[in-house]
Each structure stands twice: as C-alpha cells, then as structure tokens.
Amino acid sequence: MLNEKNVKLGKVRSSIRELFEYGRKRKAEIGEDKVFDFSLGNPSIPVPAEVTEILKELLVSGDPVALHGYTSAPGDYNVRKALADYANSQYGTKLTADCFYMTCGASASLTATLNALLNEGDELITLVPCFPEYKIFCEHAGGKFIAVDTREDDFQIDFEKLQSALTEKTKAVLINSPNNPSGVVYGEESIKKLAKVLSDFSAKRGSPVYLISDEPYRELVYDDSIKVPYVMNYYDRSIVCYSYSKSLSLPGERIGYIAVSNQMEEWEEVFAGVMGAGRALGFVCAPSLFQQLVARVCGKTSDISIYKRNRDRLCSALESYGYTVVKPDGAFYLFVKSPEPDAIAFSARARDYELLIVAGDDFGRKGYARISYCVAPDMIERSLPAFKALADSYKKGKN
Amino acid sequence: MLNEKNVKLGKVRSSIRELFEYGRKRKAEIGEDKVFDFSLGNPSIPVPAEVTEILKELLVSGDPVALHGYTSAPGDYNVRKALADYANSQYGTKLTADCFYMTCGASASLTATLNALLNEGDELITLVPCFPEYKIFCEHAGGKFIAVDTREDDFQIDFEKLQSALTEKTKAVLINSPNNPSGVVYGEESIKKLAKVLSDFSAKRGSPVYLISDEPYRELVYDDSIKVPYVMNYYDRSIVCYSYSKSLSLPGERIGYIAVSNQMEEWEEVFAGVMGAGRALGFVCAPSLFQQLVARVCGKTSDISIYKRNRDRLCSALESYGYTVVKPDGAFYLFVKSPEPDAIAFSARARDYELLIVAGDDFGRKGYARISYCVAPDMIERSLPAFKALADSYKKGKN
Numbered sequence: 001m002l003n004e005k006n007v008k009l010g011k012v013r014s015s016i017r018e019l020f021e022y023g024r025k026r027k028a029e030i031g032e033d034k035v036f037d038f039s040l041g042n043p044s045i046p047v048p049a050e051v052t053e054i055l056k057e058l059l060v061s062g063d064p065v066a067l068h069g070y071t072s073a074p075g076d077y078n079v080r081k082a083l084a085d086y087a088n089s090q091y092g093t094k095l096t097a098d099c100f101y102m103t104c105g106a107s108a109s110l111t112a113t114l115n116a117l118l119n120e121g122d123e124l125i126t127l128v129p130c131f132p133e134y135k136i137f138c139e140h141a142g143g144k145f146i147a148v149d150t151r152e153d154d155f156q157i158d159f160e161k162l163q164s165a166l167t168e169k170t171k172a173v174l175i176n177s178p179n180n181p182s183g184v185v186y187g188e189e190s191i192k193k194l195a196k197v198l199s200d201f202s203a204k205r206g207s208p209v210y211l212i213s214d215e216p217y218r219e220l221v222y223d224d225s226i227k228v229p230y231v232m233n234y235y236d237r238s239i240v241c242y243s244y245s246k247s248l249s250l251p252g253e254r255i256g257y258i259a260v261s262n263q264m265e266e267w268e269e270v271f272a273g274v275m276g277a278g279r280a281l282g283f284v285c286a287p288s289l290f291q292q293l294v295a296r297v298c299g300k301t302s303d304i305s306i307y308k309r310n311r312d313r314l315c316s317a318l319e320s321y322g323y324t325v326v327k328p329d330g331a332f333y334l335f336v337k338s339p340e341p342d343a344i345a346f347s348a349r350a351r352d353y354e355l356l357i358v359a360g361d362d363f364g365r366k367g368y369a370r371i372s373y374c375v376a377p378d379m380i381e382r383s384l385p386a387f388k389a390l391a392d393s394y395k396k397g398k399n
Numbered sequence: 400m401l402n403e404k405n406v407k408l409g410k411v412r413s414s415i416r417e418l419f420e421y422g423r424k425r426k427a428e429i430g431e432d433k434v435f436d437f438s439l440g441n442p443s444i445p446v447p448a449e450v451t452e453i454l455k456e457l458l459v460s461g462d463p464v465a466l467h468g469y470t471s472a473p474g475d476y477n478v479r480k481a482l483a484d485y486a487n488s489q490y491g492t493k494l495t496a497d498c499f500y501m502t503c504g505a506s507a508s509l510t511a512t513l514n515a516l517l518n519e520g521d522e523l524i525t526l527v528p529c530f531p532e533y534k535i536f537c538e539h540a541g542g543k544f545i546a547v548d549t550r551e552d553d554f555q556i557d558f559e560k561l562q563s564a565l566t567e568k569t570k571a572v573l574i575n576s577p578n579n580p581s582g583v584v585y586g587e588e589s590i591k592k593l594a595k596v597l598s599d600f601s602a603k604r605g606s607p608v609y610l611i612s613d614e615p616y617r618e619l620v621y622d623d624s625i626k627v628p629y630v631m632n633y634y635d636r637s638i639v640c641y642s643y644s645k646s647l648s649l650p651g652e653r654i655g656y657i658a659v660s661n662q663m664e665e666w667e668e669v670f671a672g673v674m675g676a677g678r679a680l681g682f683v684c685a686p687s688l689f690q691q692l693v694a695r696v697c698g699k700t701s702d703i704s705i706y707k708r709n710r711d712r713l714c715s716a717l718e719s720y721g722y723t724v725v726k727p728d729g730a731f732y733l734f735v736k737s738p739e740p741d742a743i744a745f746s747a748r749a750r751d752y753e754l755l756i757v758a759g760d761d762f763g764r765k766g767y768a769r770i771s772y773c774v775a776p777d778m779i780e781r782s783l784p785a786f787k788a789l790a791d792s793y794k795k796g797k798n
Contacts, residue, residue, distance in 0.1 A: 003514060060455070065648065067651075105681075251468055280536070280538075
C-alpha cells in the first residue's frame, strides 16, 4: 500500500486549478478573448527590467562555480546580511544575518516553520478565509488545523472568536496580511491587540504561542495611508515567512525566506528547528542565482500600479452593477459577496457568462467568491458586460 | 516545546560540514594553499559555456511573465516531454511526459518519493556505505531505515545480506550508483540479479517492493567500458531520482526530477503519491528558468575529463605510497582503506598533515575514509607529499 494520504492529495486538484484547466479548454473552444479567467493568483506584470539586467550581469561576471554552487543551508551569508540590513532600515528591527533562512518560496517557508514548531497534535490557529494549502502543510507537520472566522462584514480579526479558540494545545497563530483571498490588511491597532491577546494567554498558560506572519503580499498595497505593520515590532515570538513571488513577479523561481525574531529568548532554538526541518524536508539550499539577485533588489517591486488600476476599475464597476465587495487594501484579490447564499452556485452561474471566479468555500468562507485581478487590464474591460449581465440575472429573479 | 527532533537536527552539523568549516578556519591561519580540503562533494568545474549562453538567451528572448511564472506542479509539459524523449532515445524506454515530476534537486526527489511510498513503520533498505541524509529523509517520512552492508572488498551488493534483510515490512530498496562515497558502479549483472531478488520476493510475499535509484552521478563515469544500467529496463517497479547538480555543476540551483516507470501497473498511483507528497512538503514547482534550461541540454555534462585525471593521478599516487584504495568507476569520490582499524583516528591524523578527509563511519562503513577529488588538479599535486608523509607515519610504527 502506498501512502494513501499523499496519493489522494496528488489526485485531488484544488478547485482553483480545476477552474483554470476548465478555462484553458473553454478558450480553445470559443476563443482566447471570450473567456474571462480570474481564477489564479499568478502575477500578470513582468519582473522589473532591472531584475533581468542583474541576472544577466551575474551570469556574465560571476565565477560560475560559486554562482551556481551550494550555499550554506540557511543561505549565502552576504545575502542574508543584506536582507537583515534592509529589514532593519525599514522596520527599525535589530535583525542579523543569523535570523534569516533562505527558502524555495513561501510554501517552503511555511512547511519549514511548521515542522520546526509543531509536535504531533499541536494546534495551529488560522484566520479564515485563508489559502487552502495551510491545512495541508499543518497536517503534514503533525499539527491540528483550527480555522477561526474573521468578522462578518470586513474580514478583520474577530478577537472574541480567536480568544475562545486558544487552548492548552495552541502552538501558533498564522496570519496572512494583505490577505489571500479577501485583500484585507490588518492595521496597527489589530496587530497590537493580537499581540496583547497572545502575550496574555502565553503568560497565563505558562508556555508561549508563536505568531507566524505569511507575507508574500507585503508590498502589494495601493494607498499611501495603508501600512502593513511589521509583526516583530509588536510581538517578540514572531516568525515572518516571505516570498518574492508576487512582489517581483518571480513565482516560478521559488525564492523567499524565513526571518526569526531575535527578540525572543529561544530564537536560536527556533532557528535550529527551521534548519533541521528544512533538512528533513529535502531543501538543501534556496536557488543560488536568485539568492544573489534578491540581495541586490531589496524593496524593489514590479510595476504594481497596474494592479491598483485593475482594483479600482473592477471595484467601482462591480459596485455600480449592484455587487457588494470588500474593498481590498492589498494583494491582488477581490472578495465579492455572492448574490445568492450558495457561492458555489454563484460561481457556477458566473461560468455561464464565461467568468471564472472561485467560490470562497475553498478558502473556508461561504457566501463569497474570489476574483484575482492580476490580469491584463483590457481583459477587465472586456469582462465588465458579463459581470453586469450576471448581476442582472439575479435582479430578474432568475435566482 | 518546539519540535525537538528537528531542533536537534538543525544543531548537529554533519561531520563533513564540520571538517569543511575547520578547513576554512585553518586556511585563514596558515594560508589557502597549505590546507588540502577533500571534504565536500561540491563540483569544482564550471557549468558548460553553453549553459550560460542558454540562460542569457532565455532571459533576453523569453516572455518574462511565462519564463519566471509558476509551471504546473509536476513541471512544464514541454520540458518533461523533452526529458522523456531523451530517456527513450538513450535507454529504449517508453516513458511519457506524465512519468516525469520536476524537483528542486536530488534531495527533493528523494523526500517526495519516500513520502509517496512509505507508511509509518515501513522499511526502506539502503546499501551502505551511503549518503548520510538518506536516514533523515526516511525517518521524516515515517519509515524505518535498514542499512545493509555491501561486500567487504569491492563494495558491490552482498545479495545474501540483502535477502536476509527483506521482511514483511520492506517497502523499497534505495540504491545509489555511481556511489557516494565509494565511487563504485553496479554493473548489469548486479542489477539483473537485484531485479530477480526483488521480483521473487515480491511474488512470494504478494506485495511489491519498489526500487529507488538515486543517480545524480549517472554521467560521471570515466571509462568507456563502464555502463550504468538504467534500472527501469530490468525492474518494472523502478523510480529514478535524478539531479543536474553534479553533471552540469549546478548544485545550488536545485534542479532535478523523479521518473516513475510506466511499466508497473500502478504507476499513475505512484505518480499521484509523488505529486501529493511534493505538495505537502511545500514544493510548489521546480525553479522555472532552470526547467527551461535542462530541457535544452539533455545529456550534456561539464568537462568531466578533469575529474578523470584527478582520479587517475590520486589513485596511482596513493597506491604507490602503500594505501589500499577501492578503484572508483564513477562519481568523484575515492574510498581509501584506513591504515589503522579506526578511520576516525586516521582522518584525525590526516588533519595533522593538513589533509581533510572524511571517515567512512559517517557513511555507515568503518575502516575507510572518503576523499572528494572534485578539486583543482594543482591542489592534488601539492597534497601528494602530505599523503606520502601520512602513509610513512604508519610505517614508522607511529600507529
């Protein structure tokens, strides 16, 4: 008998993927420009030209043996030093190179972190809606996945629900802000309150709860007034999981990092756990060429003004058609309220209008659907009549 | 409490790494050219110039969104098709793109394969000496690691020992040829016999034993007479784990693959298990730029003639000084017999002569030491007097 759990996991495609595959077939049938695919969170804008230039330069001028060689397991020291310096300059932290562990992207950051923290049966609290793979990563690490609903109207943290979910077994709380799929950002007041809740609970229980912040969308915010707080400045037992997939449009290259706050006394133990977990999971080091790259483009992003334009256009159009949307402050997702209670039926009906959007059920939240607006602006324009017709179909009582 | 197993794993450096770090310090003390570091298996020859050219070309001419974008989980279809076509042309197999799963290197190939096959308590048989991480990968996947000694004199498979290690719980046998650390290659007769043993046992037991072939050194053989048999041609339940780290000198870039033989009836189940395991471990896809690269350089290698020269020079010199060496047919390692029973003492004494070599104990075989000859040829020349003096120290009865 094979490992049935993994066989099953390999056979069941996520519904996001299913929808994307459906879209590919449908485009072949009726034409590329007739199908409006809002299913995937795949960046649609290219890497900054500077990234391509630096990569070319590294290939030409670097010693090829060192450039493509193994780095140490946590990553090249100078790369990690550059990332620490950048974080310190931005957030006023006092991180060192030794707080950073380079990874093959955000998923690897999460699996290494969870395998470092969790023992069999430990509980991981996540706020839903959330990225569906969290549950898989948690359970593979031996943990129990506890989904806690965010508030009904604005998808901010519901502290009452969070507090009643904390138990003797809670090892960590995992947050994701800017959020996939809601686009919501947790502001400073929320993070302060979260830190207080976790500190108080840890003190009362006599053992710490860790805060894991999954932030691949950190730079993707579209208004100057919106700040994404750096969790380490509010809570000492913080671990930041980062990826360059979205900010630099490099999702296929698998490059990111884990930063363990050195404000907790046991940070070196936690870091050792990350190192050991990375080793056991089969991550030898993060891709070496891209390690060198990211050290040289700290804080740079692709031209995200396109996402902002997409967001603004789509939000105002959908609202004018009568949809209720949660105004997204960041990421490149729009969470729209289903005009009927069943969002799966809503997204199925959307498909009749060639609109591919994902029911919120997949993210742990019923009654909403996710629209990924990391797409070509002209597709948004072309899709608007379909969104209008879809809204009208409900008004006509076809519900 | 953190996950103590992973914390411990993260703290304990492998002795190979320890020795390498010692070497770095020692070089700073007495000079770069005075220390002879044979500790690591890090390719010393650069990538072929063609690789750099193709990478530059991809960066310039490719659509950057697609080039750096997510591929499907098993990898870009056209890449996998190219690898299947190449394997079929070389080995006469009938593999398709759907047999290939692109990975972040050999370690990732192994962890995904083991997590696909093993259930808690299943046994994995490995032939020692072997790469020390096998045990870690196996145990993280819930398996029990069973080390079976190879023959005393030539490190070939000891079929008697192998047969008595097969039990009700044996799920797979993992081989590595050309072998790290012995450099030994299992020839066609060995693989035929191995296939027969595993087939007979599987038939008798009524449930299959899988054969995992870890072959990052496949192309690194130095005599035309030496052939590395393709296991799928001898045993239907074969899974090949490959990496481009050594053949193309790209160890830091983390690119390799798993090929599941489609000659076994349940191959699609096994492949699904690999997919699911990859997902649960946090591997989203293999690095996309390097996927495109490897499809265009099938069968190419770095200039391995340098390794052959190193091997020949080192073997003949060491033999002339009185050492007993296992003649390596492949990889870039030389296994030398310790002049005293305790190879740890031998490698410690070697250090007094500034020679950094790793005791075989770390690979599960006492009485030998590993010399990695993927080093600059002139370092080998400069090291020879030290090897001679070390041998002489034993002759003078300083043992």
